[in-house]
Amino acid sequence: MTTYYHEYSKVLVSVDCIIFGFDEGELRVLIGKRKLDPGRGQWSLYGGFVRNNESVDNAAGRVLYELTGLRNLYMRQVGAFGNVDRDPGERVISIVYYALINVKDYEKAQQELYDAQWVNINELPQLYSDHKEMVKKARRMMQDKISRELISFRLLPKLFTLTQLQRLYEAVNGEEVDKRNFRKRIKEMDFIEKTALIDKTSSKRGAYLYQFNKNTYNEDPNFKL
Amino acid sequence: MTTYYHEYSKVLVSVDCIIFGFDEGELRVLIGKRKLDPGRGQWSLYGGFVRNNESVDNAAGRVLYELTGLRNLYMRQVGAFGNVDRDPGERVISIVYYALINVKDYEKAQQELYDAQWVNINELPQLYSDHKEMVKKARRMMQDKISRELISFRLLPKLFTLTQLQRLYEAVNGEEVDKRNFRKRIKEMDFIEKTALIDKTSSKRGAYLYQFNKNTYNEDPNFKL
DNA sequence: TCAAAAGTGTTAGATTTACACCCATGA
DNA sequence: TCATGGGTGTAAATCTAACACTTTTGA
Numbered sequence: 259m260t261t262y263y264h265e266y267s268k269v270l271v272s273v274d275c276i277i278f279g280f281d282e283g284e285l286r287v288l289i290g291k292r293k294l295d296p297g298r299g300q301w302s303l304y305g306g307f308v309r310n311n312e313s314v315d316n317a318a319g320r321v322l323y324e325l326t327g328l329r330n331l332y333m334r335q336v337g338a339f340g341n342v343d344r345d346p347g348e349r350v351i352s353i354v355y356y357a358l359i360n361v362k363d364y365e366k367a368q369q370e371l372y373d374a375q376w377v378n379i380n381e382l383p384q385l386y387s388d389h390k391e392m393v394k395k396a397r398r399m400m401q402d403k404i405s406r407e408l409i410s411f412r413l414l415p416k417l418f419t420l421t422q423l424q425r426l427y428e429a430v431n432g433e434e435v436d437k438r439n440f441r442k443r444i445k446e447m448d449f450i451e452k453t454a455l456i457d458k459t460s461s462k463r464g465a466y467l468y469q470f471n472k473n474t475y476n477e478d479p480n481f482k483l
Numbered sequence: 484m485t486t487y488y489h490e491y492s493k494v495l496v497s498v499d500c501i502i503f504g505f506d507e508g509e510l511r512v513l514i515g516k517r518k519l520d521p522g523r524g525q526w527s528l529y530g531g532f533v534r535n536n537e538s539v540d541n542a543a544g545r546v547l548y549e550l551t552g553l554r555n556l557y558m559r560q561v562g563a564f565g566n567v568d569r570d571p572g573e574r575v576i577s578i579v580y581y582a583l584i585n586v587k588d589y590e591k592a593q594q595e596l597y598d599a600q601w602v603n604i605n606e607l608p609q610l611y612s613d614h615k616e617m618v619k620k621a622r623r624m625m626q627d628k629i630s631r632e633l634i635s636f637r638l639l640p641k642l643f644t645l646t647q648l649q650r651l652y653e654a655v656n657g658e659e660v661d662k663r664n665f666r667k668r669i670k671e672m673d674f675i676e677k678t679a680l681i682d683k684t685s686s687k688r689g690a691y692l693y694q695f696n697k698n699t700y701n702e703d704p705n706f707k708l
Numbered sequence: 709t710c711a712a713a714a715g716t717g718t719t720a721g722a723t724t725t726a727c728a729c730c731c732a733t734g735a
Numbered sequence: 736t737c738a739t740g741g742g743t744g745t746a747a748a749t750c751t752a753a754c755a756c757t758t759t760t761g762a
Contacts, residue, residue: 262519263572263573269495269496270491271565271576295487308494308565308576313565337560340496340533341539347488348487348488351533351539351578353563353565353576437743438727438742438743439726441743442743458733460739460741462735462738462739462740463732463733463734464741465742466741646714661752663717663754664751664752666715685712687760688712688759689713689759690713
């Protein structure tokens with residue numbers, strides 16, 4: 259082992275993940291009860307320590323995989339939280355990520371295994387340490403991102419109705435929008451394609467199902483959901 | 484010392500700073516030749532290791548102070564860079580910040596002490612490790628921020644001309660804008676105040692000097708420079 | 709007197725917002 | 736038959752972008 263920087267002290271580094279899901283018209287976050295001391299039993303984000311042989315991004319990917327059983331989730335870094343006393347146990351610098359998942363891809367079994375709960379982002383209980391702050395920052399960054407890049411499909415099933423898409427948009431931004439104006443904008447986006455299929459789960463008449471076409475979406479420079 | 488997490492391994496954490504300045508119509512970054520091995524002599528950002536008794540933010544503030552002699556600089560976190568092999572010496576996770584400084588506040592003596600150089604952001608030489616990537620990301624974040632929040636005054640002298648402000652705007656965004664349209668927008672911003680003073684350094688006729696008034700600017704929700 | 713930067717308005721086009729009714733269906 | 740969610744267009748208002756000439760003054 260090299261020792262270039264031997265005079266400097268090392269510190270524990272963890273990753274914490276805000277897992278966003280969209281269900282029943284609500285933007286939700288996956289949280290659980292903390293399973294180790296200190297703070298055992300408190301509501302908390304899912305996290306883990308960064309290992310020697312993995313990048314920080316990979317550590318986050320691993321934690322997400324362990325929890326959800328899903329690989330290659332859409333995931334972005336929120337930033338580092340580094341106050342000296344942020345963790346009551348010992349000094350830990352935490353690097354925070356958010357991930358977007360389609361709740362239907364996430365198995366019940368997996369959820370029960372970790373005793374994970376989906377909670378409406380506006381109704382979060384108290385969370386361990388500075389996790390609430392992390393969620394706040396993640397939400398802001400996700401809002402920003404979702405309006406600039408085509409990522410909403412990560413939160414939706416392959417096929418979705420325009421009403422679902424609108425509700426997602428509203429849940430993310432925390433404000434309602436006009437149906438006609440919303441649909442007018444969507445109609446101009448070639449990468450949101452109407453299929454011939456009809457969904458009847460939420461109305462008697464039924465609503466057309468749409469899908470994203472990532473090929474048609476070539477980093478459209480004017481994209482703005 | 485508590486030992487809650489004794490089974491997990493620790494790692495070196497550093498901070499690296501992108502210091503932005505604006506001079507002669509150019510957006511510039513402060514870099515220097517690396518003074519320690521490995522990589523001694525290569526162009527590099529300024530950085531330092533996070534100590535046990537300081538938050539990560541404070542570590543960045545300290546590094547900035549050591550280098551520039553200035554306290555309470557405007558500073559924002561860019562994010563964590565955590566690839567396993569990013570530093571050729573030993574594993575180091577780096578947390579990156581950018582800072583904005585008014586080049587006139589930065590003393591020559593201080594600059595010579597650290598052998599620091601202002602370099603046009605579009606003409607950077609090769610930089611140590613992943614520092615070039617850090618600059619790229621910092622620039623994108625700064626662009627975003629400067630158009631949403633009143634921070635440009637951190638890069639300008641107290642008094643400035645509208646042409647200077649426009650050049651700053653153009654240097655940050657990398658594209659020219661129409662003078663009349665720009666000035667029209669500025670005129671609507673109450674927190675940019677015309678003074679009675681005239682600056683004659685850049686033209687025979689002279690240009691009015693303006694100043695920012697932070698009091699008038701109450702987090703204007705519609706701000707968009 | 710002239711070169712160089714400062715300063716100043718108008719208009720066409722594009723974008724955004726507000727707004728209300730009919731449709732299809734299963735219960 | 737009726738309650739429920741799905742679907743559709745137009746007009747006014749606002750915002751954005753393009754564009755050119757006059758002023759001042761030191762060299």
